[in-house]
Amino acid sequence: MEFFEVINKRRSIRKFKPDPIPKEDILKILDAANWAPSALNLQPWEFLVVTGNKKNMLGSNYGKIVDHYTKDWDAAPDKAFMPRQEFIQFANIYGGAPAVIIVLVEAHKDPKYQKAFIESASAAMENMLLAATALGLGGCWMTGPLDDEQYLREVLSVPDDREIVAISPLGYPMLIPDARPRLDPDLTRKVRWLE
Ligand SMILES: Cc1cc2nc3c(=O)[nH]c(=O)nc-3n(C[C@H](O)[C@H](O)[C@H](O)COP(=O)(O)O)c2cc1C
Numbered sequence: 280m281e282f283f284e285v286i287n288k289r290r291s292i293r294k295f296k297p298d299p300i301p302k303e304d305i306l307k308i309l310d311a312a313n314w315a316p317s318a319l320n321l322q323p324w325e326f327l328v329v330t331g332n333k334k335n336m337l338g339s340n341y342g343k344i345v346d347h348y349t350k351d352w353d354a355a356p357d358k359a360f361m362p363r364q365e366f367i368q369f370a371n372i373y374g375g376a377p378a379v380i381i382v383l384v385e386a387h388k389d390p391k392y393q394k395a396f397i398e399s400a401s402a403a404m405e406n407m408l409l410a411a412t413a414l415g416l417g418g419c420w421m422t423g424p425l426d427d428e429q430y431l432r433e434v435l436s437v438p439d440d441r442e443i444v445a446i447s448p449l450g451y452p453m454l455i456p457d458a459r460p461r462l463d464p465d466l467t468r469k470v471r472w473l474e
Contacts, residue, residue: 292417
């Protein structure tokens, strides 16, 4: 797939086929993530590939988070970026994805470093999602599951010297949603040219 086609085709996927992903493709995607730029070239990221029962446990926990988070959505439909029940169904099983990827970074006491580490890991995260798209796979950048970070830390044995940055299911899309419209497609308000 051509580079700009990959950029335009990437969508947040929330419904997956159950087909397993070849290990070499997972490694290819994580290799793309590992090639991201990073502050001071510290490459502070790590990746957890979660499948099986641990993945199911994470899903049940995220389902409860989404149920709680969306409880006023029926009364306030403008808040709902997707139907509430659909969102809960997705969360409970991570959309049926065969794997879930967790991106970690080294924790740093200095907020300046901490910010740079999170930014570096975010670059890795986007590389990962684009590489997945290029291989016909899909994911969804998620920070919602971090609402119960303590649970994630326990189930995944994440030590205190690591931050959890984001989570993404990974799998073959069953449903590819329409592109979300850009707020300023012509870039007339988002770009300023200065001389
Ligand atoms: C930092 C960040 C956090 C996000 N957290 C969640 C989340 O917790 N759950 C979820 O379903 N989607 C989450 N998303 C995905 C956004 O909802 C999605 O990117 C947005 O609606 C645009 O859709 P698109 O990715 O298909 O272009 C997150 C995206 C980003 C960048």
